[in-house]
Amino acid sequence: MxxxxxxxxxxxxxxxxxxxxxxxxxxxxxxxxxxxxxxxxxxxxxxxxxxxxxxxxxxxxxxxxxxxxxxxxxxxxxxxxxxxxxxxxxxxxxxxxxxxxxxxxxxxxxxxxxxxxxxxxxxxxxxxxxxxxxxxxxxxxxxxxxxxxxxxxxxMENGSEVSSSTIRSLVADGEMEAIQARLGRPYTVTGTVIHGKKLGRELGFPTINLGGTDSYVFPKPGVYMGTVEIHDGNFGQTNWNVLISAGYRPTVNGTGYLIEAYLLDFSGDLYGATVTVSFLKYLRGEIKFSGLEPLIAQMTNDKIEAQRLFQEMSLLHNSR
Ligand SMILES: Cc1cc2nc3c(=O)[nH]c(=O)nc-3n(C[C@H](O)[C@H](O)[C@H](O)COP(=O)(O)O)c2cc1C
Ligand SMILES: Nc1ncnc2c1ncn2[C@@H]1O[C@H](COP(=O)(O)OP(=O)(O)O)[C@@H](O)[C@H]1O
Missing domain, CATH: 3.40.50.620 (HUPs)
Structure with a gap:
């Protein structure tokens, strides 16, 4: 082009x-x-x-x-x-x-x-x-x-005109399925994996933290299920199911809005890689926990819930 x-x-x-x-x-x-x-x-x-x-x-x-x-x-x-x-x-x-x-x-x-x-x-x-x-x-x-x-x-979609303004508000409301119906693809954010506080690993939930995302309309703060595409590096597999945390991380006194993703069943080093995160479904809002223990317990529940939903999605997909 x-x-x-x-x-x-x-x-x-x-x-x-x-x-x-x-x-x-x-x-x-x-x-x-x-x-x-x-x-x-x-x-x-x-x-x-x-x-x-x-x-x-x-x-x-x-x-x-x-x-x-x-x-x-x-x-x-x-x-x-x-x-x-x-x-x-x-x-x-x-x-x-x-x-x-x-x-x-x-x-x-x-x-x-x-x-x-x-x-x-x-x-x-x-x-x-x-x-x-x-x-x-x-x-x-x-x-x-x-x-x-x-x-x-x-x-038209669901009785209203498909427009960029409607989709912008849907992103701010975390309505990922409604967005996908209007885009014909999931909402995605592409960024570079940057270093964070190195706490994720300690909690048993390492996350890739996305830098260079400021020009995007940010999804409603919360936890989502989604996928990540890794554009460079040699990881064999390029697409992974993920849990996304988007927002301000009140439990650890996070500063500024951050999109991070925990790759299910992945281990390796992704610092510096360019990745595209696709938001599929909003699961819950961000919670300010009293400490790290209840945060870990909640992340474990999130993982179980996401694994169940991914399985349900693949069963639905395979039975079509
Ligand atoms: C599945 C998942 C759910 C999360 N939920 C919350 C939450 O409800 N509240 C919060 O303060 N942080 C939440 N976080 C963000 C963690 O606080 C963050 O990933 C952790 O502090 C690691 O930060 P680091 O990447 O800078 O090391 C969540 C992270 C993940 C992966
Ligand atoms: N399953 C995984 N999901 C996300 N990142 C992973 C995973 N396994 C290893 N990593 C690596 O660990 C890093 C995240 O670890 P973490 O302790 O959260 O550090 P940081 O605070 O720098 O994000 C990621 O950038 C990535 O390189």
Missing amino acids: EIIEVTSTPPIDSDSLVLVIGKFDGLHKGHQVILETAREFMAEKDKLAVLSFSEHPQWVLRQDPNFEKKLTPEDDKLRILKEFGVDRYYLVKFTKEYAKISAKEFILDHISKLNVKRIVVGEGFHFGKGSESSTEELKSLCAQIDVSVTVVPLI
Whole structure:
């Protein structure tokens, strides 16, 4: 996938493009349908291009903290777009300056520099200065430069529209099954294994502590069952069932939000490895225990419960 960083006008290019425009945080099922629709319009010589933004406009313009963190930070977004077969990615560095570009200028001066055959966007797409222009205006401006427009209807799940905002709140509520239904995959956080207080081992529950996770929307503090994928190192097996502790570790006076995972049936050294943690199910909230003994007892119960649930899941999976 070719990545072209754009601060204002994209560089002139003659490749025939089917272009998808949007913020695409989460790359949820609605976004996936937009990409699939775009693909249906492609002839053999066409390239599938995506134009998206480095930062959420609501964060850049209004410092709205709800939009600072992401479901899919840039690296995740790139990986997923690549998996979807996107040929070219226009990464727009969204700034206060960029936000001043009018809808007319965006289409007639910017998009016109490219050989775009069709633009595909989702219903409710707004663009241009103040996000004032709708899909109707997009169609009428695109008609002037002979570009077709397709507007993809919103995808529904359990009676409501699938949207990045809904998924963000579901992450904050720990509703992992509802998130998976909307993403078409579990919610994941990728980070690097860093050193902690070295207490886990003593308690009989060593945990990989994840660093570099600050740009993610954090799941509700608590204990989850999930899986971990180890991206590097030679551990034979790359995917492990895990118990995740996410939050503030009140029993040991933890500082700051931390995601850590205890790998069931694993022993070895994972410091420095890049790992992806998938959150499957919220089990319970964080508890401030009076000491380490009751914490160990609870972690032992958590392990028994998780092992039972994993077994149930695999029986269900194998009987399908
Ligand atoms: C399954 C599991 C459940 C946990 N539950 C709690 C909890 O309820 N309260 C808490 O303060 N810490 C909880 N923790 C976090 C532990 O306090 C933490 O893993 C331990 O202090 C080890 O820290 P270290 O990785 O820095 O050595 C839990 C950890 C695991 C693996
Ligand atoms: N089953 C396991 N689950 C998680 N980490 C494990 C496991 N077995 C060994 N480890 C290793 O032990 C380290 C965690 O031990 P711990 O005492 O909790 O130290 P720290 O406080 O540095 O996280 C992990 O980073 C990993 O390298």
